[in-house]
Amino acid sequence: MKPGVFISFEGIDGAGKSSHIDRLAQALRDAGRELVRTREPGGTPLAEKLRELLLHESMDALTEVLLAFAARRDHLRLVIAPALARGAVVLCDRFTDATFAYQGAGRGFDLGVLSQMERLAQTHIAENPDLMLEPDLTLWFDLPPAVAAARLSAARAPDRFEAQPLAFFGRVAQGYADRAAAAPARFVRIDAAQPREQVGAQVLAAVAARGWIAEAAGG
Ligand code: TYD
DSSP, X not given: OOOOEEEEEEOSTTSOOHHHHHHXXXXXXXXXXXXXXXXXXXXXXXXXXXXXXXXXXXXXXXXXXXXXXXXXXXXXXXXXXXXXXXXXXXXXXXXXXXXXXXXXXXXXXXXXXXXXXXXXXXXXXXXXXXOOOOOSEEEEEEOOHHHHHHHHHTSSOOOTTTTSOXXXXXXXXXXXXXXHHHOTTTEEEEETTSOHHHHHHHHHHHHHHTTSSOTTTTO
């Protein structure tokens, strides 16, 4: 059986990940892979309840962090780890980098504590208890916060994060840049300011470069 593959998608609100996740999912299915498309916070009944709270109830940064990691652990145990063990490809809309970017860089929560919580929440799940489960590849949709905000304003009613001022998203974007610089082998930066077709091509190329789909798949 092929080994499982864990891909996460990150970026500030309005970066336009969703349609590209759908397109990549189709390319991977066409390549014959079992596909699990999921999201954070969320992905299990418990984690979806925690998502509702995180996005809509007012709370401090530590409470956000605790809810995000509680949701993540449930999601890892019940969905992501079993899927990877079966050899599936997991496409996850946001993962722990979002906690570093939003709660860490955005809210100013201690990054050292986040690293400790990352280890605590993401180990003792797989067969090797010391293995910290994290994405094999993170596609980071990078675009200027002002451009993302303009795209968002046309969309539906904002949640607690989408309603933040531009300066917040400036910090979140920097938080992603710092995480990418710290893990260059895992991150691929997608220039999300380009036209949709070219963004899609960058996504497919990044996955093809890892050998998970054929070079020409999807065009
Ligand atoms: P998002 O993934 O953008 O979903 P949708 O497209 O439905 O709006 O929304 C999730 C929001 O939660 C987003 O604003 C980022 C935020 N978030 C955190 O603050 N911390 C986290 O750990 C995660 C996973 C998300």
